[in-house]
Amino acid sequence: MQQATWQPCRLSPILCRLSGHTVWLSLFILVLAACSPAVELASAAAPSSQRVIQNKGSDTLVNLALAWAEAYRQVNPDLLIAVTGGGSGTGIASLINRTVDIANVSRHIKEEEIDAAHANGVEPTEFIVAIDALAIVVNLANPVSELTIDQLSAIFTGQIDNWKELGGNDAPIILLSRETNSGTHVYFLEEVVRQGDSGSKAIFAPQTLLMPSSVGITSEIRRNPNAIGYDGLGYVDPAHEKLIAVAADAGSPYVMPTVATGMDGSYPIARPLYMYTAGQPSDAVAEYLAWIQGPQGQQIVAELGFVPLISP
Amino acid sequence: MLKTEQAASLPAAQAETTPSRRHSGEWWIEQIIRGAGLSTIFIIGLIFLFLLREGLPAFVRISPLNLLGVRWYPIEELYGLLPLLVGSLLVTVGAVVIAVPLGLITAIYLGEIAPLWQRELLKPLIEVLAGIPSIVLGFLGWVALAPLVQQAGAPTGLTAFTGALILAYMSLPTIISISEDALYAVPKEYRDASLAIGATEWQTIWRVVVPAARSGIVIATVLGIGRAIGETMAVMMVTGNAANIPSLATGMFFQPVRTMTATIAAEMGEVAQGSLHYQALFAIGIVLFLLTFAINSLASMLIGGGKQQRSSQL
Numbered sequence: 001m002q003q004a005t006w007q008p009c010r011l012s013p014i015l016c017r018l019s020g021h022t023v024w025l026s027l028f029i030l031v032l033a034a035c036s037p038a039v040e041l042a043s044a045a046a047p048s049s050q051r052v053i054q055n056k057g058s059d060t061l062v063n064l065a066l067a068w069a070e071a072y073r074q075v076n077p078d079l080l081i082a083v084t085g086g087g088s089g090t091g092i093a094s095l096i097n098r099t100v101d102i103a104n105v106s107r108h109i110k111e112e113e114i115d116a117a118h119a120n121g122v123e124p125t126e127f128i129v130a131i132d133a134l135a136i137v138v139n140l141a142n143p144v145s146e147l148t149i150d151q152l153s154a155i156f157t158g159q160i161d162n163w164k165e166l167g168g169n170d171a172p173i174i175l176l177s178r179e180t181n182s183g184t185h186v187y188f189l190e191e192v193v194r195q196g197d198s199g200s201k202a203i204f205a206p207q208t209l210l211m212p213s214s215v216g217i218t219s220e221i222r223r224n225p226n227a228i229g230y231d232g233l234g235y236v237d238p239a240h241e242k243l244i245a246v247a248a249d250a251g252s253p254y255v256m257p258t259v260a261t262g263m264d265g266s267y268p269i270a271r272p273l274y275m276y277t278a279g280q281p282s283d284a285v286a287e288y289l290a291w292i293q294g295p296q297g298q299q300i301v302a303e304l305g306f307v308p309l310i311s312p
Numbered sequence: 313m314l315k316t317e318q319a320a321s322l323p324a325a326q327a328e329t330t331p332s333r334r335h336s337g338e339w340w341i342e343q344i345i346r347g348a349g350l351s352t353i354f355i356i357g358l359i360f361l362f363l364l365r366e367g368l369p370a371f372v373r374i375s376p377l378n379l380l381g382v383r384w385y386p387i388e389e390l391y392g393l394l395p396l397l398v399g400s401l402l403v404t405v406g407a408v409v410i411a412v413p414l415g416l417i418t419a420i421y422l423g424e425i426a427p428l429w430q431r432e433l434l435k436p437l438i439e440v441l442a443g444i445p446s447i448v449l450g451f452l453g454w455v456a457l458a459p460l461v462q463q464a465g466a467p468t469g470l471t472a473f474t475g476a477l478i479l480a481y482m483s484l485p486t487i488i489s490i491s492e493d494a495l496y497a498v499p500k501e502y503r504d505a506s507l508a509i510g511a512t513e514w515q516t517i518w519r520v521v522v523p524a525a526r527s528g529i530v531i532a533t534v535l536g537i538g539r540a541i542g543e544t545m546a547v548m549m550v551t552g553n554a555a556n557i558p559s560l561a562t563g564m565f566f567q568p569v570r571t572m573t574a575t576i577a578a579e580m581g582e583v584a585q586g587s588l589h590y591q592a593l594f595a596i597g598i599v600l601f602l603l604t605f606a607i608n609s610l611a612s613m614l615i616g617g618g619k620q621q622r623s624s625q626l
Contacts, residue, residue: 086581087581087582089581089582090581090582093581093582093584112584116584172467174467174468179553179578179579180385180386180387180579180582181578181579181581181582186387189387201388203383203385203387203388203390204385206382206383206395206554206555206556206557207554207556207567207568208554209468209470209552209553209554209568210552210553210554210555210570210578211553212548212549212553212578219454220468220469220470223458223459223462223469224462224468224469226467226468227468
């Protein structure tokens with residue numbers, strides 16, 4: 001009697017090779033990671049006299065940190081600064097695990113993170129390096145151009161779910177947010193969704209799309225006429241996205257997010273951006289941080305669309 | 313057919329390994345091969361233990377009401393698994409519904425209908441498809457497919473349907489290759505007999521060949537499901553990642569969802585080891601593991617049943 005026994009390896013070389021693809025995939029990701037602009041190692045074959053500063057964290061800060069690192073090569077060619085993104089939480093976790101020298105963080109450090117750092121013998125030291133105005137962005141075709149913080153909170157908690165309630169078209173509002181590990185997400189939750197009320201338990205509506213990157217938000221805003229999202233001022237392009245003027249409350253004036261309104265404090269959704277070091281920084285790191293906070297570093301802040309700490 | 317081949321080759325193998333040729337070197341090689349084989353079981357055991365150790369505490373520390381809730385929002389310690397489960401199921405079911413019929417039809421064409429030169433051209437091409445890294449397909453879906461889905465009338469292009477399309481495409485090569493191999497393994501006599509008693513070619517394919525290859529086709533489907541449910545990067549890029557249970561009324565498949573795999577991938581980087589959130593992510597891993605285990609068991613049951621039925625018929 002004949003029987004059609006099915007044997008995967010004899011009959012299908014592809015099945016036997018399936019596990020091999022995992023290897024290829026990881027290789028590919030490695031290559032991607034190596035090509036990614038977020039990883040900047042100026043020279044692979046560094047002479048032993050050169051020091052490497054590991055700098056990791058907030059995706060909001062990553063472009064700024066890269067620009068600083070690049071410009072600082074002119075100041076001190078012996079210092080290599082390796083910049084990586086990944087999110088504020090990731091940066092602090094790496095600082096606690098002592099794998100980075102500087103953590104980039106786009107929110108204030110949390111109590112539990114300080115506790116975890118102390119438990120590991122690390123004393124996080126804070127440096128304010130720039131100010132970021134959080135821009136509310138919609139599609140260019142959206143007729144709505146002004147919103148209050150109150151309305152934004154109602155939009156992102158799902159109480160207002162149609163643009164016509166805000167004077168726009170009769171269309172559902174598509175909510176875009178960063179992932180929960182993003183400092184921007186936490187800042188937006190506390191200052192906009194909860195309107196700064198620490199007792200509030202309001203959270204994002206469940207239908208909020210959580211995008212893994214700033215680019216994810218901008219690309220969806222550009223192609224979806226009903227989407228609304230938020231992004232750092234340095235990441236928005238007024239030619240392709242419409243910026244919303246925001247008022248602190250119904251009686252206040254609506255203010256557009258710009259470097260000027262961020263600096264004078266009239267734009268209501270602006271936040272400091274931080275760098276944290278483990279304990280007091282070493283000489284090289286301290287010099288670098290002083291340079292960032294000085295006129296040269298702050299010039300770059302303004303060039304990239306963020307708000308500088310001092311007038312350039 | 314294959315079993316008889318094996319039986320024939322067995323005495324020959326025994327003749328080769330006469331006691332005079334059995335060196336101690338051979339013993340070592342046998343041990344190494346055995347060790348390599350058994351290491352798989354060992355490693356799977358370790359992975360499972362690790363998963364349980366890291367994830368089980370979540371089921372104790374998080375109240376069942378919270379775990380069965382409809383909100384997943386770790387910042388507020390809301391760990392409802394339901395939206396993630398629904399998200400994974402929607403995307404996977406969608407992918408299977410699209411990929412299995414398409415894959416089976418392609419396999420039938422390749423195995424039964426296509427002329428030789430087409431088959432020799434198509435088969436390697438399909439294997440190349442299987443080698444495309446998932447993140448490339450994810451990027452393609454994000455850039456090209458999502459705008460199309462949005463134009464088709466969905467509120468956003470990042471939906472369960474978009475994810476299902478990408479996953480269907482990813483599992484197609486697996487389904488096609490394995491189904492085609494299963495069809496190929498059906499003895500020629502079956503086809504000859506069927507045609508001889510006056511069945512048309514289509515009747516032969518649909519009533520004789522496909523049922524005879526059923527076990528292989530079921531395995532193809534299961535492997536397709538396995539690939540779909542475990543896929544992460546591509547899904548994370550195109551499904552919108554909203555931990556929301558889509559309502560039936562507005563077209564379940566055309567709303568954003570958040571899958572279990574994407575949740576683990578997106579949140580693993582930020583969590584402190586040993587925290588509640590960390591354990592909750594491993595709890596998702598356990599659920600995912602049990603789910604794939606259930607699917608595989610179901611498949612082996614189906615195959616077992618099919619074999620018995622067939623041998624009783626013959």
